[in-house]
Amino acid sequence: MWWRVFIPSWRFFDRPGVGARLWAREHGTEEWLELLQPPPRNWRHLLLNPQGNLYHARQNLLERLALELDPQADAANLVSYRLTQNLVREELIARGCAASRDFEFKLVVEDEDILRGVSQGGHT
Amino acid sequence: MNEALLWTGRLIALALILQSLELLRVKPYAWSVVQREIPLWLRPFVRPYSALLWLRLLSGVAVLIFPTGTLAVLLLLTTWLTAVRWRGTFNGGSDTMAVQILLAWSVSLLFPATQTACVLYIALQVLLSYVVAGVAKLREPEWRDGRALMQFTAGGLGGGSVLVARAPALWSWLVIAFECSFPLALLGPTMCLGYISAALVFHIANFYIFGLNRFVFVWLAAYPALYASAA
Numbered sequence: 232m233w234w235r236v237f238i239p240s241w242r243f244f245d246r247p248g249v250g251a252r253l254w255a256r257e258h259g260t261e262e263w264l265e266l267l268q269p270p271p272r273n274w275r276h277l278l279l280n281p282q283g284n285l286y287h288a289r290q291n292l293l294e295r296l297a298l299e300l301d302p303q304a305d306a307a308n309l310v311s312y313r314l315t316q317n318l319v320r321e322e323l324i325a326r327g328c329a330a331s332r333d334f335e336f337k338l339v340v341e342d343e344d345i346l347r348g349v350s351q352g353g354h355t
Numbered sequence: 356m357n358e359a360l361l362w363t364g365r366l367i368a369l370a371l372i373l374q375s376l377e378l379l380r381v382k383p384y385a386w387s388v389v390q391r392e393i394p395l396w397l398r399p400f401v402r403p404y405s406a407l408l409w410l411r412l413l414s415g416v417a418v419l420i421f422p423t424g425t426l427a428v429l430l431l432l433t434t435w436l437t438a439v440r441w442r443g444t445f446n447g448g449s450d451t452m453a454v455q456i457l458l459a460w461s462v463s464l465l466f467p468a469t470q471t472a473c474v475l476y477i478a479l480q481v482l483l484s485y486v487v488a489g490v491a492k493l494r495e496p497e498w499r500d501g502r503a504l505m506q507f508t509a510g511g512l513g514g515g516s517v518l519v520a521r522a523p524a525l526w527s528w529l530v531i532a533f534e535c536s537f538p539l540a541l542l543g544p545t546m547c548l549g550y551i552s553a554a555l556v557f558h559i560a561n562f563y564i565f566g567l568n569r570f571v572f573v574w575l576a577a578y579p580a581l582y583a584s585a586a
Contacts, residue, residue, distance in 0.1 A: 236443060236450050245494075245498075246503070269510075
């Protein structure tokens with residue numbers, strides 16, 4: 232997709248996305264945590280909004296992963312899957328989980344789990 | 356230089372300075388993962404990500420003082436390579452519009468005889484950005500009855516969903532009418548200023564509800580060309 236930015240596509244907000252949501256937990260625990268939440272913002276973010284834009288980029292990553300999933304293929308080979316693994320690890324470590332732990336995650340669309348995965352301790 | 360292009364250059368440089376400052380505070384995707392999608396010949400240019408951002412930041416500042424073709428091309432290349440690191444774009448349409456503006460602006464600086472054509476190209480892209488989006492919405496039943504707008508604003512912040520929930524179909528049709536009628540901006544300078552003002556309100560509302568700040572500054576950079584075309 233190295234050429235993608237040169238091709239205008241102006242169909243902004245024409246259809247709602249699939250609404251993919253990412254949940255994760257430490258391996259062996261019961262409670263699932265929803266990982267991506269829009270960060271709080273105020274008017275100064277009109278100039279600089281790094282976390283808000285990162286949130287949108289990550290949400291786009293989840294939407295893309297949901298669209299790329301193919302029942303006939305191994306999801307673990309997808310770049311989107313590997314990036315989501317990293318995202319899960321970064322988010323859970325930021326919430327105080329130990330980096331050495333294994334993490335489980337699931338991608339949910341319309342209340343249905345469409346993907347389950349694992350992010351192994353120490354993997355980046 | 357054509358005054359519209361002078362302002363377009365200043366404004367797009369400002370937008371890219373802000374974007375570079377934002378990206379310097381964000382951890383990019385792991386190189387070990389994303390490099391698989393990048394052609395071998397391009398990898399050496401995309402890999403030094405922080406250097407790319409600093410180069411773009413400094414080029415942006417320099418362009419504000421000395422707008423030259425070389426600096427404009429440097430801004431274009433660094434913007435493209437930064438987008439590649441984010442798998443095509445970091446922020447979708449705002450990156451695409453920035454590249455369209457930079458393409459035309461670079462050509463106008465390198466080949467001054469093309470200035471009028473470059474102004475018209477930028478104006479065309481900004482017109483299309485509204486009209487194509489408007490027509491795409493018009494074709495969707497969920498947009499026509501307000502459901503789509505409700506869904507979009509429900510995922511946002513800032514009380515936009517409360518406002519939309521009071522009259523979703525009305526707000527939907529206002530957005531569709533505004534976008535589809537945008538070519539009327541070319542009828543004259545007064546009409547154009549009216550549409551530019553409405554567009555700014557529209558983009559600031561999108562920031563307020565969704566946090567999409569980049570669209571405000573990138574589209575602002577295209578308006579001088581639109582105004583020059585209308586005038």
